[in-house]
Amino acid sequence: MAKKKGSATFSIPDFTQSPRIDKVGVEERVSRFQKRSIKKEAKMQGLRMALNMIDLTTLEGKDTPGKVKQMCFKAAHLHDVHPGLPTVAAVCVYPSMVATAKKEVEGTGIKVASVSTAFPSGQAPLEVKLMDTKFAVDAGADEIDMVISRGKFLSGEYNFVFDEIAAIKEACGNARLKVILETGELVTLDNVRRASDIAMYAGADFIKTSTGKIQPAATMQVTYTMLEAIRDFKLKTGIQVGMKPAGGISNSKLALHNLVMVNEVLGGEWLTNEWFRFGASSLANDVLMQIMKTETGVYQSSDYFSID
Amino acid sequence: MARLEVLKTYKIYIGGAFPRTESGRYYTPKNAKGEALGNICLSSRKDVRNAVVAARKAFGGWSERAAFNRGQILYRIGEMLEGRKAQFVEELQLQGVSKAKAEKEVGVAVDRLVYYAGWCDKVSQVSGGVNAVASSHFNFSVNEPTGVVGIIADQSTSLIGLVSQIAPVIAGGNSCVVLASEEIPLCAITFAEVLNSSDVPGGVVNILTGSVDEMLKPLATHMDVNAIVYASTDASKLKEIQEYAVDNLKRVRHYSQDWMDADSQGLHFITDLMEIKTTWHPIENIGGATSSY
Amino acid sequence: MAKKNEKINWEYAPAPESTGHINLKEQYNLFIDGKWVKPNSGKYFDSINPANKEKLASVAHANEKDVDKAVKAARKAYDTVWSKMAPSERAKYIYRIARLMQERAREFAVIESLDAGKVIRESRDVDVPLACNHFFYYAGWADKLEYAFPNRKVSSLGVAGQIIPWNFPLLMAAWKIAPALATGNTVVLKPAETTSLTALKLAEIIEESGLPAGVVNIVTGFGDTGAAIVNHNDVDKIAFTGSTAVGKIIQKAIAGTHKKATLELGGKSANIILDDAPLDQAVEGIVNGIFFNQGHVCCAGSRLFVQESVADQVIEKLKHRMNSLIVGDPMDKNTDVGAINSKEQLDVINSYLKIGQAEGATMYQADCSLPKSGYYCRPTLFTDVAQSSRIVQEEIFGPVLTIQTFRTVDEVIQKANNTPYGLAAGVWTDKGSRIFNLTTKLRAGVVWANTYNKFDPTSPFGGYKESGFGREGGLHGLEAYVKLN
Structure with a gap:
């Protein structure tokens, strides 16, 4: 899986010196991605990629094994009336649901991702967060989606945030670690960039925008800023880090804009679900409807697409 | 026994010093009664060159002075001129102006300096401003001096024309090289002495006497002069200047009016020798935060 | 799951703007x-x-x-x-x-x-x-x-x-x-x-x-x-x-x-990147400054000045960005850089590319494909140039950028102003006082700070x-x- 941090040598930078971000400039750049016109075979290729990059997610207090089982079935059988469609990349659940999910997706190639570290607030002591993580890993999670301590970050305790991520990474063992920045609480793009740098240097395999519980979530401006951070990190250290925008990407058009952005900022190496994911619950059906519309030429109704 | 009067030697004014023309030449203009006004420097093209070099050197510092400070200095020039009023009246009389008119001319010249002194720190407030662009940018325009200005002063007056042309040019932060009235040059040199004792940095104003015909071409073709003010009425000379100005696209301003007139002053005499600079900067709009309260 | 290190080649299909609704006489x-x-x-x-x-x-x-x-x-x-x-x-x-x-x-x-x-x-x-x-x-x-x-x-x-x-x-x-x-x-x-x-x-x-x-x-x-x-x-x-x-x-x-x-x-405007600039946005500003409208822009930021401490980083980012530009059919909605306006202008640009190389400058061109017919020029940059190079002094009016490095702010102000032109300038830095120092001292009619090539009807435009x-x-x-x- 991801390259071990130890396999490359680099020094930890001063995170107060992370590159500055000009928001208006970012908005202009993003609008250029949004103006790309993706048609015909390029569109079909993009839609299929998007499906295959989804982390199909349920993160609710009322989640039950029953709900999770049904979602897992959907993950492997997106729209069986149309054969040849890819599956999603992973299902994403709370630690208590990992065992159930793991059993359900067995043999499908679909990964099980678990949120952890007192998701979504992260307001727990490190020992609790470590236990939370180990529990999920022991239950079979392939991937861990942790949250950073935003309060500590905003009060300038970058070393605390860094050390916490490094500790969780160690607890993950072979599971890949996605670090959720919760950009809606960091507010500025300067903060997003700095948090991205901290997460990557601390050992993140993926950086992820949001929990889905806070608005705004994965705006293109935020994702763009994180993609630039990933590119700079690769240039500096040689280590490839993945990206997961989560929350708010609910339709095909937004998904395609995101893929265009990945393609143009990072390049084709990132256009696989090994390196790029969408955290979403309702995106899959909209992509499916677009695929069917493109193939049949007829606008679709949600009644024909299962809602699990 | 009567005391022998010490006569004044009229020299030119370059870079805050009073050299004689490098050419060593002089001419002796006479008044209507045929009386000699004095031995006046007949400046050469090399004097023009030296004056432009001095003006360019002075430009940076002068243009970067606080506008308030330039205003103070212009006011100081007015003060010094007022204090030497008698000398100017005497020179004007020698050059053929009646005593009453001479006194009036010096008075108007002082008032004009005070008028432009007051403009220095108000030009950009009136002439510049914030432009309401449609995009998320802050955009504003301010006036900046054009650079080194060549002034062919009004030839029909000795003092008021000269002062009326120099004051707005330096109020805006330019430096200048001035060709004085050829026929009646005395006040120009005495005014240089006023400037020299008024905290005006050397080189901001340089004043040459001599033949306008001879100095016009080296001045108006000089590639380091950014603008020419022509304050006389000879149409063929104006055309000549406009043609000379082409090689580095000098701005050419032509004025012909009665400089004693109260209307012969105004903001536009300053802004005519200024450029408009427009600056853009993005305005960040933090998501979710609004200014309503 | 996709194989590790697999590189997906995702090319956008042509997306031509329709010409059906226009009305042109013969x-x-x-x-x-x-x-x-x-x-x-x-x-x-x-x-x-x-x-x-x-x-x-x-x-x-x-x-x-x-x-x-x-x-x-x-x-x-x-x-x-x-x-x-x-x-x-x-x-x-x-x-x-x-x-x-x-x-x-x-x-x-x-x-x-x-x-x-x-x-x-x-x-x-x-x-x-x-x-x-x-x-x-x-x-x-x-x-x-x-x-x-x-x-x-x-x-x-x-x-x-x-x-x-x-x-x-x-x-x-x-x-x-x-x-x-x-x-x-x-x-x-x-x-x-x-x-x-x-x-x-x-x-x-x-x-x-x-x-x-x-x-x-x-x-x-x-x-x-x-x-x-x-x-x-x-x-x-x-x-x-x-x-x-x-x-x-x-x-x-x-x-x-x-x-x-x-x-x-005309113009030969300086675009100045200081070491504390928002670099990714600055790179975007460089691209917008020189490749907007194929560089046929009188106020194009054709002379790039980068502070030495960030020069390598900026040039690397810039090259990467240039390679993502799509050059081709102007009518395609995805095209970033279109056709050179005329054969005459393309000849002028090409002659400057030759001059630049003859002067010993290092030329880099975006690795894009060009249409077979029509007048096109790859986005181009020159490094190893000097203030005295012709490609630095003369207006090329095409997608050609020269890059000079500098050490201090005073040095770059002098070099930026060392030209007969004075139309526009760009300044990129995070520090407000530095912005105003530069925008005040640059002798140009339009100065863009942390942005470039912006226009508006309310905004006066013109040169020194x-x-x-x-x-x-x-x-x-x-x-x-x-x-x-």
């Missing part, structure tokens, strides 16, 4: 006195699509007699109608033109891209909306001129002769016509010979708007047509946008006449030194078209 006559008239010479020339070298239409070549006819029509309209009309009524005509342009915005954008080779995204999102907005902005000034010039009496000049370039054909026509009409002047306008079509479409809109005959006249042709305007005795004002060389010829030609002039000429004189846009743009007492 032949265009001159628009004089509200009518379409044949040229006195009987001669026509072809307007070519530089993206594929196909002929779009034939256009009349006006000679001295045609120009005379146009000036007479403009004079008559000035004397009998336009100068006598209430300013508030004048305003409404200009508003009407703006609205009609908006209604046909798509058609304008398509024709502009076909005729000029500029990408449809830019003509659609930049040129045409800005042109419409320019008419809107100046319309509102028509009955408020006394507020623009405190303590002065404002009157119009008479007949304005206007000569515009090929890089922003419709936008430049708007920049010229809108303020002239708002201040009560009448107009004879000549578009550039390679890009006449949108000006002629604008003439159709002017006809449709009911603007009195002769208030705006459009005469197409070459340099001789422009010279006839400049030298016509009954023209009161010359407004020219183009090269510094031609600007000087005009300036000389009108010496000793009563004609008032504004000249918007040999980049011309007078301003276009904003309140200051009015002054070019009025007499003040």
